[in-house]
Amino acid sequence: MIELETESGMADTMAAKLAGVTQAGDEASLSDARHRVRASLFGEDPNRPKRTIGRFTLLQRLGEGAMGEVFAAHDPELARKVALKLVHRDRSDSEAARARLLREAQAMARLSHPNVVTVYESGTHEGRVFIAMELVAGVDLRTLFGGEHTWRRVVEVYRDAARGLAAAHAVGLIHRDFKPENVMIGEDGRVRVLDFGVARAGDDWVPASDSQGTARGDLLTHELTHTGVLLGTPAYMAPEQFTTGETSARSDQFSYCMALYECLYGRRPFVADNLRELMEAHRAEARVPARSEVPRAVAAVVLRGLKADPSARFPSMDAVVAALDRCLAERRRRQRQLALGGLTGGALIAGYVVAAPPLAGDPCVAGEAAIAAVWNPERAAALGEGFSHSGTTDAVKIWQRIAARVDDYTGAWARGHADACEAGKITGEQARRVAELRMACLSDARRELDETLKVLARAEPGMIFRGVQAIADLPPLARCADSEALLAAVPVPADPQVAVAVEAIRARATEARALRRAGLSARALDEVARLVVEAAAVDHAPLRAELDLLAGQLEIDTARFDAAATTLERGFWSAVDSGHDEVAARAAVALAGLVGGRQAALEVGLGWARAAEALIRRAHLSSALAVALRRSKAQMLRVAGQPERARGELDAAMVALRAAPEVDELDAAALLRELAGVALDQGKPEEAAELIEQALGHARAAFGEQHPEVGRALRLLGNSFYFSGRREEALRTYEEARRIAELAHGPDHPEVGDALNGVGATLDELGRDDEALAAYETSLAIRRKHLGENHPDVAGSLGNIAVTLAKLGRHAEAERVTRQAGSILRAVHGEQHPEIATNLLHLANLAHVGGRHAEAAELAREAVAMFTASLGPEHPDVAYALSALAFILLDANEPLAALEPARRALALRTRANPDPLLVAESQLRLGEALWLSGQDRDEARELLRAARAGYAAQAADRVAGIDKWLNEQGVEK
Template identity: 35%
Template sequence: MPVPPPEAGDPLGKLLVKRALFPRRAQPVRLGRFNVLGLVGHGGMGVVYACYDDQLDRKVAVKVLHREVVREQENARRRLLREAQAMARLSHPNIVTVHEVGQVDDMVYVAMEFVRGQALDAWVQQSRSWRQILSAYLQAGRGLEAAHRAGLVHRDFKPQNAMVGDDGRVKVLDFGLARLHDDDLGEEPASGVQVGPAAALLMRPLTRTGVILGTPGYMSPEQHLGLRATAESDQFSFCVSLYQSLYGDWPFSTESFQALREDAVHGRVAPPPPRSPVPARVFKALRRGLRAEPGARFASMTELLAELERDPGAIYRRVAALAATAVIAGAGGVIATMGSAEVAQCPDARAELAGVWDGERAAEVGAAVRAKAPARAEEILAAIEPQLERYAAAWVQLRNDACRAHAEGRQSPHWFDLQTSCLEQRRAALDATVDAFALVEATGLDNLVQTVGELPSLATCADVEALTAAIPPPGDPSLRARVQQHRETLARAEVHEHTGQTRLGLQLVESVLADAKATTYEPLLAEAQLRKGSLQVRDGAAAAAALQSFDEALGTAIGSGHAAVAALTSSRRGYLLAYRLGRPDQARAELRLIAALNRRVTGDVAIYGEFLNVAGAIHSLAGDWTAAGARWEEAIALHEAHGRIETPLGIGILYNRGGQLLIVGRYAEAAASFRRVLELSERLSGPNYPDHAVYESMLAYALTGLGRTREALARMRELESRVASGENKVARLTVMLGLGQAELALNDGRAAMQHFLAAQRTSPENFSTREWAVLMRAAAAAGDVPAMEKARDQALAGIGEHTDVRSLRYHEVFLGHGQALASLGRLREALAPLEQARSVLVESDDPVHVARRGRVSLELGRLRGQLGEHEAAESELRAALADFEAVLSPQNLELADAALALGELALARGRLDEAAQWASRAASIYATTAEPEHAPWLQARALLARARGAE
């Protein structure tokens, strides 16, 4: 029996022929430790053999490099090693598993899982329905999705590079062209440049700019142009492959390579054949995945697969089926059978969260977090997993309740549609949030933890009044389905906003705005414009563009009667004006309009709560701390009443209120507020969430105001040990500032100055005018005149000619300058800046301004006393006491400070009884909150003893 000749390009072909001609001397052909059983087929760069692994008793597929495909053997070897590395780092049911890589003589091979089945292109030819084809490709797409999450790009996906196993499972193979999709990677170095070790091969491109790789029919425009391939390129190739399999033709011209290339590069996609059974929604998704610009495609394979899987008509078919069943049951009069019918019609909705939040997704999130933040992984997972599980459980319960209510005739089809639409949007937000754990960098995990806490409230979906009051959806069923689809897309874009992935979020919004037909429904257009503006606010360079988007959203929302969007847009627009665009007066002038728009949505905690928070912020920026505090108090009460205080927004409002209480000198209430912030934040985000350093520092400031400076210092030192080695420089900055403030309060100027200087070096961009003013005082307390003068110059530079003289910043700079000069003994010189700090507050009756005026008068009184100007000193000190008594609580230590200064002055003037009375009053106030070692309390007790001893 003649032996057939070896196939062309078969590296082992000659050996097989030779051993077949001499059977008595033949031994099995081996590749390393594998026995070759036969030739399976050819890949893009190699030949695949079926082999037997006698050590582990299993059949494997072994790929060996084509010797003639490349001229440089070393480069070819690196390619195959890259494939092995790419596949070995992936473990997914839709990716072929790599067992090992080895080399025999000059041949490199990769041993991998043997898949019994056929290539996807051959499988499609066997009279498959469009649903079967789509289902198979969804499996292949999940393999690509997993690769992208692991940081890999296939770069040569096509139907021949996926296998359909006999068990029906689809597996992607041939990652020979894979590379890491890191935006910072450069192209291949010029010849002669040394290539790193095998472990780093994935980090090196194998092509020089301008060289084209991949099968031309499936290549993306960027590959045709010789540009870098990305995850978006795989998405393009996937869509070409699925288009071809569904419609039996190519999406681009095949008259010539040039014609195909021109169509691909210019995004000219052929329409589907007439009377195709494939739904238009599938073609629409493919057309988007085949856009010429990578940024115009889906934000990820996850988004593409979700779009291909989703069937908007399913909701309406389900409604119709339920309604029909109810009619039949009613006509038959068999009331008793309703219960069993309901069970059949309403299966547990947990199945609708398959692939969104289930055991497999939980495991993926756990693996992603442990890979990105191994040191904090368990803390992060302990914070997020219960929240995600509770959200999913609540979603399932609401979905089940809605279905049962409809099936039993307790809920109208219209109400059922509204509730289902709301729940579908919430599911999209949950899905996007879970996806984000694989997409964000390690530095974005903390933002993502907050995003979990900010998942949109499910309560809205159960609120009959809120849903029925909302603008009704379009009457046309097809348009209604498209609007629902886009609303789910916007829900995903909101997640990208919260996680700082603004580019991805804006891509999703633009895909909604590009649908001219859907955006004829103006409420959807307003929602998209609002989301676009919110995303642009996150982009530091897009403030003006965000204002334009908000203006468009506000006009569209008011015109279409979309009260929720009008209210939310007005709040965000006001915040943008006040903070990002530096127009606080305009923002405050528009507060009346903003409040009017928000009065229409007072029942929506999220929207109205955001308005109250923004209104407080605008008032605070204008220096109206009383109005700011009132708004924040109202916001806290609202969140408390609805069980929403343990959310990122609720915690943020508590923090703002605590800051306002510090400003107005209500230190005990401020301390209580910050303690609650710390407690809630730890429960929501874990004990090492970066903002905890800020919360601890604010608590330390409050404790210092209560005369418990040593307690504050101890807390800050303990916190310093926790953040010292961390990468969060803002946290380190905050802790060092807190340490410096406490040390300055204890008159340790040298230690305080060192901490302030370290803070400035750590984060100079966040070291503000206020910090320079405090550093000026610390340097003076340390006796370092050059350092004091440098800090003074920096502080003065920060309050240019346009600074509002009523601002806290202006006041603190001149007050600090006067205190610094006094510390240096330059008493007469210190009077001028102190007078300047007070001059702008003389006519104001604002409580904060009154308290600030009192502090300046206290400093001036002390200085006048040291200068021997006793009458003037007493006048200043009594003015300070009067201001403090007018606006501060009776236990505020600044009252005691003024009483102590009056007692010291009385003793200096020989008024012993008066000195004892003032000392006694001061000591009684200090005793209410201060620690025993508080220096002014010690001074008050000493003054009392001197006054009584001298009698």
């Protein structure tokens, strides 16, 4: 009766094809001890088979620490080197220890941040835990700062390390062993925190000293660099780690400031030879040397982090990062003032520098002018004026929110440009190349913003309400600071003529993307279709892949699903062939949601998801894309009737989202809505309502009270009320959603039609059938006008109308409308799709009501087969079809034939997370079939009594009818 709202956003052989690898058999390997002895005595035997751990082939041993050995290894799936840590047996000598270490590694794998080493995979090998992670070519901070260095360089590097720690803390991970050796700076200049070897996800830490059999007195005399007896390296540990064993984000902060102090001042703040002396030294306040070039503001940050009382330290590592940022910014500001003073002979002349023309060839000055040309007070005023005269409700308030987001974006752009300018002054070919790529990336982002503002300047009503989202959808500027990703990008064509043609087409594609951001996908698709034709004449496969990706996304927006699948697959393989990994990954993510979700081909969809995962990991793509992939997987798992797995994907997506430097209200609201949809799938409408209330809070903060996005969340809240039986609340909520949509768009907008569909469903349940039919028919008229005849939403309205017509006794009309809906669904989805199976069940019910039992049974069997083929034999919808078939056969006086479908339906419904009412229905059907067929009266009696009890608890109004049948059949209650 009601359509659940979902967010839109090949098997493993595809991933193998993508990576160019084949499956290898198991390889024999020596034990760890024998291998080490043989290698030390005789060296490597070239004839000995390569040693493997999981799928990884070990290449060389890099070192050993308290936690385990580290190897360089080859990952055949992603065709690259990794670092593989094999944890010592004494660290994972029990199931509990292994499970803890694996949980910890899995938590790290969910964390994607540029300043944290990436964990790819974890598992066990011969009883030992292994962790495969990013292999960083570079030096640790102890080595990096072994010679002379400036305080600024130290603070800049350690500030990036602090960002990595903050990201780990955001997902519940504590490092517990931060020290200079556990931070590396790669050849690409990026700082990464690594070796969370003693980190623990959660709060279940138990002091290790007792479990190691070490007396407390012995510990107090332990050397300060020893690791393993306590969790952490004692010289850097916080006081509370010695006294209570307590570890937290603030104990990590203490370790961090200890390492930063040591690097800035060349010695540690607390002098001690053993743990007893160190614990006594911690009682005193740390002091900095009397003479030092380190600014007092920096010293104050470090000393606060070294406070013995954790509550006196900074509240978080984010606060430490902010404090260090202020120190760096303040010094730059003072240096700039001094420089200006020198230019003017010691007296600043107001306006002199501003009035002077920019220096020719200075990219930093040119950058300031470039972003000012795109976003300036004059343009902001003109756009604001256009919004205010649009006649759209709350247009001025919406513009203020848009302008604030543009301010943030251009501010971040300016900071990124300044950083790129500084990087461009570093000597070295690779450094100059990275600086050029950063500038090009920022230039592209500026152009995307410019085109989006041009589209918003039209101030069309529907576009106004898309404005906030349009700015949120601009390219993330963090990608312009990712050196590794920039260096891996597809280069421009070597042929100058081809390069010019490619650039011209890409510029026009920017216009099409701006139209899509503003919700004008149909217009954008027309433009991209022309660009695809032009690009066919240009010999540049990456460009064709980019256009296919954009065209496929627009085809999904406009419900051209079959065409989108073809276009996206073509774009995927073009991108793979040309090494355009980001485009290939985005196409695979879109295909996963489209094929696995909308088209309900789960295995194929999961194959696309696997391909996307491989590409995202191989190319170090953004965490935002990884979140999008999890949302696509959740969508397909919901369609496949696996809400628990879908919930797991969305929970992981939420963890990744919260680990981002800044959580956008829009992203949070979207994920919460999808989690609410899963809760409805799980039969938890009250939980869904709580999640939607949270989403509403985010939506109202981002958009205001009267925005259509708030109305969309209200429709989903109406669904939760509907399914929890709170019909009057559902009706009021749907009506409020309709009111907001009408206020924003007028009375015949598709969102008004969507709200009216919910109104109709609720009126239907309240027994107000004529009013329900009127609401459905208005919704259908709106949908037909805007979506065309062959759209799934049109079919949904027709299906609802048919059900209500049947309730009103207008069965011939109901059957005609149901067949009409089926024709639309076949045109959209083909011949094998769950929605077509549902349509067949409706036809079966109408044939059954009309006394055409044989036809009804055949239609129901066809629905069972279609659900099974498209969703799998364990899907809950298979049970619905089986139960309907059993009911039809019982009514046709064929109880023997009803036995098999009734038993299968009950078996499916009594598995994981059973719905008590559905179980009672299946018990009733099977009990009836057994009783009437005379097969097993004892089992029948037991099932019928259980069914009656189930109905008495869940739907008491049905008990009288059951009692009447039991009395007629002589069944004792």
